[in-house]
Amino acid sequence: MATPPPAPHGRRRRGLPSSEADRNHSAGTSGEAGLGFTGTTSGTHRKLRCRGSTHWPSRRKRRFWGSRQGRTRKPSRRDAPPTRSASISSVAKRWRCRLAHGGDPGGSCSPLASSGHRLWDLGLRSPVASWPGPRGSRSLGGPEVAIADWPSVSLPVQGSQLSGSPPLAWRKVLEAKAARARGLLEQQLCQAKAAVQNFWQKHLNICHPDIFVSPQHPNIHAESIVCLSLLELTQKLQEGVLCPELVVYSYMEQVLQAQKELNCLTGLVPGWEQQLQELQQRLHRGPLYGVPISLKDSYQCQGQVSSCGTFTLLDSPAMEDSVIVKVLKSQGAVVFAKTNIPQAMMSYNSGNPIFGNTLNPKNHKRSPGGSSSGEAALIATGASILGLGTDLGGSIRLPASFCGICGFKTTSARLSSKGVTPILSGAKLVTSSLGPMARDVDSLVLCMRALLCDELFRLDPTVPPLPFNDQLYSCSKPLRIGYYESNGFFEPLPCMKRAMQQSQELLERAGHQLIHFPVLQIEYMTFELFYGSFMADGMETIRELL
Template identity: 45%
Template sequence: MLISTESKNCNIILLTLCGLTTAYGTVIVLSNWRKNRQLRKKALKRRENEQLCMQQLLEQLANNYTKEEQAEILGLNAVELVSAAQQGKFSPLKILETYWTKAISCTKATNCITSVIKVAKAEAQELGACTDPSQFPLFGLPVSVKECYGIKDMDATIGLMSEINNLDLDDCVLVKVLKSLGAVPFVKTNLSQITFSLASGNPLFGDTSNPHRLEFTPGGSSSGEGALIGGGGSLLGFGTDTGGSIRFPSHLCGICGFKPTCNRLSLAGLHGPIPGHVNIATTIGPMARDVDTLVLAMRSILCPLMFELDPYIVPMPFDEKLFGCTKPLRIGYYVDDGFNKPVPAVQRAVMMAKKHLETSGHILVPYKIPNVERAWELFMSLCFADGGKRCKEILKNEDIDPVLVPLIQKLYFPKCLGKLGSFLVNLRNCWKSPRIAKDFSLLVEKERNISTVWNLEAQTFEYKAKFFSTWVQPEGNLDALIGPPSAMVAGPQKHFEDTTAILSYTALYVLLNCPAGCVPVTKVTQDDIDALKNYEGHFGDAWDKNTKDACMDSVGLPVGVQCITKPWKDELCLRVMLDLQKSVGLL
């Protein structure tokens, strides 16, 4: 049969289009590969420069002070150190250089620091010339900040190679306020890539280790702060919390961390992956070795300057009356949210905290979290309301941290195959994994329209109303809650990947906009591990097995308890945390 001229022409056109498409695709792939290769070289050079800078600084400071002088400074808590500096016992420069030395030693072990803030020396020297140190409530106190905090003439990469050398033109509001109070920001600390996981690192700066067990994770995303403070390299640091990124590493590293009510502290000048969130809003907060330092920080930074620099912050000074109230409180306690069963050590820690708070005169009553699974679904839906569009955009041409790969794969999964994917997830996990299948279906959902988002927001308001209605009780209304900060304790890094159920104990209070903090109360014992051998969880699925496996080798590691109050009752939350610390003592 003869083929018509028209058919031949069509075939030629089709072949040409296919060839052009293939060529275009090849050009795009090669272009992206070339960009990635250039970014990798840039990242390697950046890491080498920072490591060289730290080593040179360590060598310069090696003979400045005796070990006895350094030990005396390092042995003081933040309140004592500020007082000693104000009295002239130690100069701000001497304190700074002592903590630079200690922090660099810490990072050699745990990789917790990304950059030294070089301007800190000049700022410490200027403070030293001050004639009235008493006017500065944080006089001479070195403060570490998470890498995403904007500092003039430094970059804030959030673990992205493409952001290297994209320098900030000014300090963020919080750093300006800290400097005005006499504090000296001295290092930036590591974080999980795009601050979007509870893991510890990123391809640019690498992973951070737990100071108590180097092969274990310190948690994230404020991993560097947890490891640095937990290792003794900083007295006060500032992290961010979108799903638990202050409280989780505080729990795993045995330190104190506090997430304030949203809009108590300014976010202006910070860098993050998804601006514009309302119901799932990032909060900044302090992290420290003790609650006294958290109180010192909050009392100081809730000042007129911050309210002036950021008019969107609610101008609420620290409420001394609420914090200092001595009346016994009615506190609800729970050891399990019914969705992600905590390991025995975590449950024991909550019961210990209950007894200690009762000894302090408070009334503790059992409490049940209302439908935490629904809260988790709302959190995940709102968090990825754009179908992961922003995440995919900023990670283009980047090396993606292995911890984030499963998340990104789900975000790219075709929506039309979502139900099939959920079924296969269920099948893979022994026919009984409704929460893992639900997690999959929530993440493969593509960009929600405005009507859907409004509906999710309305459902969130309904959940908030239901939640706080349970605080109204015939015997007396609840003032606060205590419970687990996580179902897990510290473990190997691999066990903290692709398990969003980890978020259930911390993300809940982001959704509710409650102030919440973590206080260390005990350490894992061999009895805890013996009890863990019989752990099955609530679902018997891969996530429950992962929780058990993660914690089997955790004897001696710290265990924290989470304290929670209603929105805008931050000072009351700090009071509960302080009462707990006073009763338990410092670990």
């Protein structure tokens, strides 16, 4: 008997086997993607699967199976599937899906595509794929691959979710949770604004911080405080020329203004005023004494939610501070703000459906990059002098580049990640790194020197007990530096090539030896190692968070 024509995607073919045992005997195609449908009579479990066979059971068999189960009615839209999944033979197969934004993990094939509520649609609109390369779209070799070769993903689909939007009741629940989170942020901002005004009026008997902020030093203004470099600020704090209250409240004033312009915050750290009171009672002044520090949203602070832009984590406030936050407080720092990130920290953009988009302080029509979006924007606008971010695929380096500041990606496990909210807790091959972000390199060095202390090694024994090597840092011995101009996968922009050439000339002029090396097996490292391990669970963890 001739093979029936393929059914359009999303419709159920009549006469399909209805029992769970008979489900394995049917297979088919759907549209261009080669997708078949199987289902049950109750309509509670029906799955979309990738099958190798292109033949449907005969009409007689379909009629027989349907009669055995007592099916007398034609399947209708009431049998909408609650789950939709795809299976493949191996997770580590090469992805040939076209990612939006030049390979951005937050593109059209990701769980973060186009909407905070829309999950991964498996790329059904473009079943055959190729990667954007140096010469535009190009095939990666071999035959073109359909959806059946993609990693396994199981997505919840209920009713109207087949069209990409959640049911109305579920959407209202999510909007209510997001509204509560934004309301809490506004409440914290109002309290901080009142605290700043009370400080200027009560302690200094003035109404505006632009007037002299210190009766003992009338030549010091609030604007001059936020313009100091980190080295200059720490020196004045250690000498007693400035007190921590003046510094923190001056920066808090700038934070409130930056939030209005850039929308770069997810919250203020509870107890930041109490931290100032505890500093006055301490006899030991650490290297970061009185320095206000902002953190990426994923850093956990006691009593504060680290949602990472996802609705699931909105109801889980941290029970204690992360190890890095404890170390910062032990060194005298005042942790006072948490900054915005893209949803699940898996995008180079800067927005999430809870707190919205963060703007670039250099150009409000541009993105500050991701995923340390708010941190880079806050530092670039002068509202924070030092911050901490995380980096997996450029989440510190890209925002720092987009906003014109400095960022440092440390080696994995160089700093403790205990208490930093993980998105993929089981990913061991590709791990995230923590690192500082500041206006200049000297600030990064001071931060790393303060973090790599005995307190860090005591709180987290898994961190190698290697303090900052000042002798190696200050050594003037020429270095051997390896570099490459292109990885053979993405062609660098002309401005990037020019920056590399200028850096090479400056380093060689300084007496350093530069060695060019090629990047080997870039496709294997990208698909087999990075994506094969990073998404080995078929994005199931991300699906649960969203």
